[in-house]
Amino acid sequence: MTQNIYDDDAFLQGYCQLPRSVHGLDGAPEWPSMRALLPPIDGLSVVDLGCGFGWFSRWAATAGASRILSLDISRNMLAHARAQTSSAAIEYEIADLETLDLPDRAFDLAYSSLAFHYVADFGRLARTVHRSLKPGGSLVFSIEHPINTAPSTPGWRKDGDGRAIWPLDGYFREGLRRNHWFVDGVEKYHRTLGTTFSALTGAGFDIDHLEEWRPSAAQIAAHPEWEQELDRPMFLLMRAKRSA
Amino acid sequence: MTQNIYDDDAFLQGYCQLPRSVHGLDGAPEWPSMRALLPPIDGLSVVDLGCGFGWFSRWAATAGASRILSLDISRNMLAHARAQTSSAAIEYEIADLETLDLPDRAFDLAYSSLAFHYVADFGRLARTVHRSLKPGGSLVFSIEHPINTAPSTPGWRKDGDGRAIWPLDGYFREGLRRNHWFVDGVEKYHRTLGTTFSALTGAGFDIDHLEEWRPSAAQIAAHPEWEQELDRPMFLLMRAKRSA
Numbered sequence: 001m002t003q004n005i006y007d008d009d010a011f012l013q014g015y016c017q018l019p020r021s022v023h024g025l026d027g028a029p030e031w032p033s034m035r036a037l038l039p040p041i042d043g044l045s046v047v048d049l050g051c052g053f054g055w056f057s058r059w060a061a062t063a064g065a066s067r068i069l070s071l072d073i074s075r076n077m078l079a080h081a082r083a084q085t086s087s088a089a090i091e092y093e094i095a096d097l098e099t100l101d102l103p104d105r106a107f108d109l110a111y112s113s114l115a116f117h118y119v120a121d122f123g124r125l126a127r128t129v130h131r132s133l134k135p136g137g138s139l140v141f142s143i144e145h146p147i148n149t150a151p152s153t154p155g156w157r158k159d160g161d162g163r164a165i166w167p168l169d170g171y172f173r174e175g176l177r178r179n180h181w182f183v184d185g186v187e188k189y190h191r192t193l194g195t196t197f198s199a200l201t202g203a204g205f206d207i208d209h210l211e212e213w214r215p216s217a218a219q220i221a222a223h224p225e226w227e228q229e230l231d232r233p234m235f236l237l238m239r240a241k242r243s244a
Numbered sequence: 245m246t247q248n249i250y251d252d253d254a255f256l257q258g259y260c261q262l263p264r265s266v267h268g269l270d271g272a273p274e275w276p277s278m279r280a281l282l283p284p285i286d287g288l289s290v291v292d293l294g295c296g297f298g299w300f301s302r303w304a305a306t307a308g309a310s311r312i313l314s315l316d317i318s319r320n321m322l323a324h325a326r327a328q329t330s331s332a333a334i335e336y337e338i339a340d341l342e343t344l345d346l347p348d349r350a351f352d353l354a355y356s357s358l359a360f361h362y363v364a365d366f367g368r369l370a371r372t373v374h375r376s377l378k379p380g381g382s383l384v385f386s387i388e389h390p391i392n393t394a395p396s397t398p399g400w401r402k403d404g405d406g407r408a409i410w411p412l413d414g415y416f417r418e419g420l421r422r423n424h425w426f427v428d429g430v431e432k433y434h435r436t437l438g439t440t441f442s443a444l445t446g447a448g449f450d451i452d453h454l455e456e457w458r459p460s461a462a463q464i465a466a467h468p469e470w471e472q473e474l475d476r477p478m479f480l481l482m483r484a485k486r487s488a
Binding site for chain 2: 147151152153157159161163164165166167168169170171172173192193194197198201206207208209210211212214229230231232233
């Protein structure tokens, strides 16, 4: 079973301070890039895999999605999401992406923001999502970039000349990483980009977009400290289609 | 025009000592992975982009390719390649991948080993190669992995705990890198993986394979020093298809 760190009080207290928790999609710097990958939402049946506080699900309801199944492992987050929602199109359910079942050919769009790196068996999940899409449907998702999840001891270092470097090691040593993020022992799974790609193609997907998110010049002007993010890819965004 | 470092005597003297120069395909640890991406070669029309000493072209001739156009910028390497070849199926030509022209819909397979990172304008090259393929044809290529080309000062470091780390920086600062490789000032072009992917999809390709080469357990047993290559991806292998 996936670690449910989002129901840990100390973790959630920290996570709630993040701009993306306070401001929703507008507080997530990669959202404009994610939105650009989406089909027109009006009338679509959507599954939101790891919906968290439900910001995307509510956006999709407002944009005219006919049905949104919003899944998360965290009772606290789902309770908060429900309390914010009046749309009858959204259905919230507790679910563990590790053991997820979904109905066959039910959705036009599967969406997931920064959740798949909590899953140990991504191959199983990719096959489950592929089966759940209608032919022509697509999966749009973001994950932490594997360069970000690989290191045995993540965190910026100073090189001999004073430049900041990202201390890459262990790239091909896939599997569990336990690191400090608000609390000790937050569990994520490192997979190479090649492994993620092959899991998707192996499930039958065609991958038509792969993007390494970087802050725009406007975003760096507004947040000068984000210039550091030009040194190392932080998020990986992909779109995969079910053709038949 | 692409820097022609392979016609620099001091560089070529160093390069000629590499296992892949001495032993050909069997001296290239990624060759088994590249070969696995190839279609059956018998009867195919092939273009070899950056053929070097011509090892792959000769292999393709032996495997039954009907025609092989073998292109390289280096007169020295082409002269060596010609001297090793008796096959009438192979045609050698001097060419700069930066300004390459190819006939339309002429080839079933475009192949390139570790050459595209010398090219500044990969978008132009991707479009040129796409046009030159017959519908259904494929491009199989390897490049240095962008994690390998990104750093401003490449080379392993020791972290505080004595572990080797790869000092990543400048990932999103694309463009020319000048580094020491046998001689000073060898020019390569750094592009993010996302940029390479988008250049290919933008040219009309469908990408059905993306692989980050790693040494196998058997290769590490034979070359224990290659275990270091598990810490950082060195080569990127891709296959892209022209569907129509």
